[in-house]
Amino acid sequence: MTEMRAGEHHEHHHQHQGKASWSTAASATLHCLTGCAIGEVLGMVIGTWLGLSNIATIALAVTLAFIFGYALTIRGVLKAGLKMKQALKVALAADTVSIVVMEVVDNAIMVGVPGAMDAGLGSWLFWGALAFALAVAFVLTVPVNKWMIGRGRGHAVVHAYHH
Template sequence: MPPDWLQTLAFYYCSLSILSALYVALDIFVLGRRQKMWIMEVVWPLTALYWGPLGLPFYWLIGRKPKDRKSMGEFAFGGATHCGAGCALGDFLGDWLVFAIGFTLFGSELLGKFLFAFVLAYLFGVAFQYFTIAPMRGLGLRQGIWAAIKVDTLSLIAYEVGMFAWMGFHAWIFPESDPTQWAYWFMMQIAMVLGFATTFPVNWWLIARGTKEKM
């Protein structure tokens, strides 16, 4: 089981993370700092939720900045937040589902989490990408979904590589940890940030070659 000090740290950091997400949502929807693309109004609060207060400076410096003033690195960061938000949402729901139904794959709960997390993250990721790329390119439903799949697949796989590596390490050092514990979600936040780190260069490359839209 995670030690008491980690549980305490996790409780406070997760609490600050929830407050950070609420702050970003308030800033967007109440204080009027609306995003040019509505999907980013979902992405930024989700990003603050798994980054926690460490993500707030990025929102202030990048999320609020007009598109015509952003650098290539900031566009890549925005693309990674877009991918990360869909993946994080899928991973969050996937872990709860696996825990709730007791699902295992080849007798392994961790592999079951990987499967559920990947499938749900892929579905959310493609949906997030569709609502970006379809209106920007004027695509219909079928063409928009196919374009979203082509754009998001590599980005999503890169994210899951970083995330699954930490999830495996977490399962090894704390095999009895489960989603009812604050420490579990604190460790998942670390996994999500590592996933962000592994998808960031991929998003840079996709945007630089014109495959993915600038956000």
Template sequence: MDTNWRMAITATRHCLTGCAIGEILGMLLSTWWGWGNAGSIALSIALAFFFGYLLTYTGVRRAGADGRTAAQAALASDTVSIATMEIVDNLFILVVPGAMAAGLDTTLFWWSLAVSLAVAFVAAVPVNHWLMARGKGHAVVHRFHDAHAGQH
């Protein structure tokens, strides 16, 4: 496997972490609160973007960037990846019979959520590979880290 594919897998895994935190929290809260499908999906998507951006923002800040630079890097690197994962993830949940109505205490709820995230990961890897090959997406963050590493 070449380096570009490895980097795309690593970048996607990073995005998946933020998406998973947001998705799980969104599904837990909306199910607990008895929200319908639209509210559940909206909250899960909003939290997936929030946590996805937050993880990148935090990492870039730790690397020494100011808040504005870190926010710009997070938006540039994560938007398409998270959007891809959220579209695939939510479509999967919507097509699994009973998944949207499943309670927190059911195997169907957790199975469909886990599989939807796995399917979203597989869908986003080639998207991230394509973006990174063009110097976009997570390549933005990698360039920042590379430039910062050279300062030490």
């Protein structure tokens, strides 16, 4: 990748406003879901294995979802040549709203499916509810990301560093 000066990045960033396709939004959401799912599943597994309360398990899962979600973006933009401080700012701008939507949706579903949080790691109910929750979170987050990318926000902020 050639390095962009600040003005070039700003100009490139504005070229993408209003041009958000569904495939771009789905791709951005899938990227976000990858980090969220790693953290969410890890948090649910650790919390359930340790016998934590539902609230503590969800808190752990959400915390890890944010950490892994941001980490994947940071890793990508560091490879593009950004310094850590700037990479963190890009990750926060790119992923925060998407992660929040995903986490609210998937944890609401996990809590809403009777017995899912208490089913245990060997239960199809636990894993089925978690897979269903992540799938619904993906579907509901795609339009949010499409709207944000179309306005030069969210994943559009990181797009310039992927070329």
